[in-house]
Amino acid sequence: MRCEKCSGKGKVKSTYTNRRYCDRHFMEMISRRIRKDLRISQKINIKKEYAIAKTTDHETRIAMHFLSEIFGGRLKVSNTAKDNVIRPRSLDKETNDFLEEFLENKESRSLPVNPLRVVLEEEIREISGILGINYAENKDKNSITEAIDSKYPGTKFSLMKSMEEIKTKKQK
Ligand SMILES: [Zn+2]
Numbered sequence: 001m002r003c004e005k006c007s008g009k010g011k012v013k014s015t016y017t018n019r020r021y022c023d024r025h026f027m028e029m030i031s032r033r034i035r036k037d038l039r040i041s042q043k044i045n046i047k048k049e050y051a052i053a054k055t056t057d058h059e060t061r062i063a064m065h066f067l068s069e070i071f072g073g074r075l076k077v078s079n080t081a082k083d084n085v086i087r088p089r090s091l092d093k094e095t096n097d098f099l100e101e102f103l104e105n106k107e108s109r110s111l112p113v114n115p116l117r118v119v120l121e122e123e124i125r126e127i128s129g130i131l132g133i134n135y136a137e138n139k140d141k142n143s144i145t146e147a148i149d150s151k152y153p154g155t156k157f158s159l160m161k162s163m164e165e166i167k168t169k170k171q172k
Pocket of ligand 1: 003004005006007022023025
């Protein structure tokens with residue numbers, strides 16, 4: 001199987017686009033998806049300073065990789081800033097937490113910026129391999145969304161869009 005974009009080997013299959021990619025084009029596809037979400041929906045502003053917890057977990061390292069690629073080092077990220085918190089988590093985790101809060105009728109926290117919210121857990125695992133980052137299996141299996149998504153594939157992405165709408169309404 002060939003890569004969607006070049007004659008290279010298409011060893012990574014994306015369940016989102018249902019296509020195969022070589023490492024380079026897989027990373028490009030993810031990078032574009034993150035950039036679009038950060039700029040259009042999450043409205044990252046390079047004039048602001050952002051805060052990220054200083055950890056070595058794979059999600060933080062992957063988020064930093066894409067942030068520096070997308071903003072070319074122009075985005076100010078420190079671990080001392082008080083506002084504009086960045087909390088990188090996969091789409092699976094983000095939608096699952098949202099659903100749990102929604103079902104338990106908890107007041108939704110103001111959600112931090114999440115560069116990885118458009119990236120599936122399985123894609124995070126793939127990216128970890130490509131970047132040589134140790135991937136720590138997520139012990140919490142995101143039960144609710146897994147159950148729904150296995151029955152209705154693509155649910156996670158639709159959930160993300162609904163979350164966006166609900167949050168926007170709350171802010172008005
Ligand atoms: Zn390719």
